[in-house]
Amino acid sequence: MAKTLFDKLWTDHEVAVLEDNVSLLYIDRIFLHERTGSIALESLASDDRVVRNPEKVFCTMDHIVDTHTGRTDETLVPGGKQFIQSTRAASKAAGIKLFDITDPWQGIAHVISPELGIVQPGCTLICPDSHTCSQGALGALAWGVGSSEAEHAMATNTLVVKRPNTMRVNFTGKLPSGLTAKDLILHLISKYGAAGGSGCAIEFAGEVVENLSIEARLTLCNMAVEFSAFTGLIAPDQKTIEYLQGKQYAPTGDKWLEANKYWATLSTDAGAVFDKEITIICDDLSPVVTWGTSPQHACGVTDNVPSIPFTVDANEKASYARAYQYMDLHAEQLIESLSIDAAFIGSCTNSRISDLREAAGILKGRKVAEGVNAICVPGSKEVKRMAEKEGLDKIFIDAGFEWREPGCSMCFFAGGENFGFRKRVISSTNRNFEGRQGPETRSHLASPITVAASAITGKITDPRKFL
Amino acid sequence: MKKLVTHQGVTAPLLRTNIDTDAIIPSREMKLVSKKGLGEGLFAGWRYTEAGGRTPNPDFILNKEAYKNTSILLSSKNFGCGSSREHAVWALAEYGIRVIIASSFGAIFYGNCTRNGILPVVLPDEVIVELAAQIEDPQKDKVTVDLAEKVVISVKGEKHPFIISKGCREMLLEGLDQIGVTMRQGADIVNFESLYSKRRSWLY
Structure with a gap:
């Protein structure tokens, strides 16, 4: 019977069928970070359980680690230092690899895992972070879980999963x-x-x-x-194979060839x-930007803020009304008329070297508009090194951007650094929820080039004007 | 884990789509490396008048006298979407929420609920709107949920069946620890691993 890529990955990892549509799946790789990994590791230890296979567990410092130059364990996040230090102690006790603040490969989990070849086509990978789905881009079955599930995976190398x-x-x-x-x-x-x-x-x-x-x-x-x-x-293809070849944790020699043979069947x-x-x-699409407080509140950058569609129910109408109010805008207002207070390039969505190259292409020889707080946070130390080698850091800095150390940074507000009360931000991140980037901060999600173009004009701007 | 067999309680409607886990507990409220001490941060952005403050916002439903001791929430599509933070569920549990009835849930949030003694129930939006409409005095008009029978019983006594997997149901009914249950299958895991490690040797 013809199978989907997903079917193949699911079947390959099925340890046992527990009931209709629920299986015990084998988990190949586990990634943790200091925000939720610390709790999972401590809770596991306090229940007298051990990590079954420490070589398969990796941890990074990304969520609340400071991103200013010369950083230490100190962070503006209340209690943040405790998360960092307890993660370090718990990782050591469990015998797992930690990409600590000073590690040359430290960075955001979903940036460094592919960069190091930890995620591979055909493997299962879980992380107590919802954006773990990023890593499916290499043909892996990768998904975000809660802390309790991370504990389950560490203790048993399996998870109970309802077949999606x-x-x-x-x-x-x-x-x-x-x-x-x-x-x-x-x-x-x-x-x-x-x-x-x-x-x-x-x-x-x-x-x-x-x-x-x-x-x-x-x-x-x-x-x-x-x-x-x-x-x-x-589905993995030739590009995936070329991307992974020579990566630190990718297979080598005969194992590489064997893996390649299997990966070719993964479609x-x-x-x-x-x-x-x-x-x-896709032929007629325009660059997209969000206007509201859910990623579904999005439209073309040259459009007007949409009115409430006639077809939606009362609950959805309530969400629209609340979004207009929170975002301080109204239906049919021109998106490009919105002035911004800040511009952010970073996060597991858009902080890789290609993102920085594209943004730098627009910023080169230009200046950020007066009064716009512009920040760029590379996704990993490796991205930062590559960017600096190419001189991208100078382009960002000359344009008026801050150039930071890797981490999740201001993708979310954890009580420390933020964009400010009711400030309007254009951001290359993934969530425009209420309060996500600061107290009552108004976030507009867009591509790195739309962020760069907007930073220059001081208003939400179609990047095609600068291409 | 706290068992849940049947539950009757004060029921509060939050009938809005896409209530995310950042709204359920803002990241700034996750101050300790702990699963405890989070109840106070529940819905902090809506519940208090300012970020980080503790002055109750009188307009927020759970702050109203009529909704004191709420233990059942009614919502709409995609409740608990967004961040995987289990803190959202720990905060709900600590506040006293036992059941959430919504037309769909964020997948990670759903799983987190069942591992922490909270029952997530999926019912159609129109049923949920009707459940809410029948509540005139929240302190008296209570919704009932019977997990053994897999039904929600409205104030007027109408029964609405719901679906939940056998595993999740048993875990909640008996208050089981899933890790302990899976560990009983240790031999299956070892057997699988011995074949798998040969088949996919490069992952070892």
Whole structure:
């Protein structure tokens, strides 16, 4: 019978079928970070349980670590130092690899795991972080879990998982200039709603996806969770193999060849059936930006803020009304008329070297508008090193951006650094929820080039004006 | 884990779509390396008048006298979407929430509920709106949830069946620790691993 890529990955890891549609799955890799990993490790230890296979568990400092130059364990997040130090102690006690603050490979989990070849096609990988779905971009089954599930995986190398429905999203046609993977995923979510992929394992396919770089694919899969999906995944291809070759944790020698042979089988068979299938024709799309407080509140950057659609129910209407009020804007207002107080490039969505190169392409020889607080936070030490080697740091700094140390930084407000009360931010991150980036801060999500273009003009701006 | 067999309680409607875990507990309220001490931070952005403050916002439903001791929440589509933070569930549990009825849930949040003694119930939006409409005096008009029978009983006594997996149901009914349950399958895991490690040797 013809199988989907997801079916193949699921079956390969099935230790036992527990009931209809619920299986015990084998977990190949576990990633932790100091925000939730610390609690999982401590709780496991206090229950007198051990990490079953410490070589398969990795941990990083990304969520609350400071991102200023010359940083230490100190952080502006209340109690943050305790998270950092207890993660360090718990990682050591459990015997797991920690990418600590001073480690040359430290960075955001979903940036460093692919960068180091920890995630590989065909493997299962979990992390107590919702954006773990990013890593499905390499053809892995990777998904975010809670702390208790992370404990379960560490103690048993398995998880009890309800089999998700399958969906395929085909991006067809040609991606217009000025559009990125970020625009594709925001467009999908705005069209089908933030619950549009509810509980599904979504395979992204079509010629547009095939033509995306691995980094752009990571961006696409990153926001599958904002579509309420179980995860996103993309069939590995020659690009995936070239990307992984020579990475620190990638197989070598005969094992590399053996792995390559298996990875070549990891695609959806012709004729395989998905529970749902969506096709998006990309030829006429515009760059996308969010206007409200859910990733589904998005529209073309040159559009007006949408009115409440006639077709939605009372609950959805309430969400629209609340979003207009919170964002201090009104229906039919021109998006490009909105002035910004801050611009942010970073996060597991858009902080990789290709993101920084594209943004720098717009910023080169230009200046950030007066009064705009502009910050760039590379996703990892390796991204930062590469960028500095290419001189991108100078372009950002000369334009008026701050150039920081790697971490999640101001993607979210944890009681420390933030963009300020009711400030309007254009951001390359993934969530525009109420209060996400600061007290009553108003976040607009967009691609790194839209953020760069907006930083220059001081208003939300179509990046195509600068291409 | 706290068992849940049947539950009757004060029921508060939060009938809005896409209530995310940042709203359920803002990151700034997660101050300790602990699963405890989070109840106070529940819905902090809506519940208090300012970020980090503790002055109750009188307009927020759970601050109203009529909704004192709320233990059942009614919501809409995609409740608990967003961040995987289990703190959202720890905060709800500590506050005293035992049941959440919504038309769909964020997948990670759903799993976190069942591991912490909170029952997530999926019912259609129109049923939830009707459940809410039948509540005139929240302190008296209580919704009942019977997990043994897998039904929600409205104030007027109408029964609405719901679906939950056998495993999740048993875990809640008996207050089981899932790690302990899985560890009983240790031999299956070892057997699987011995074959798998040969088949996918490069992952070892």
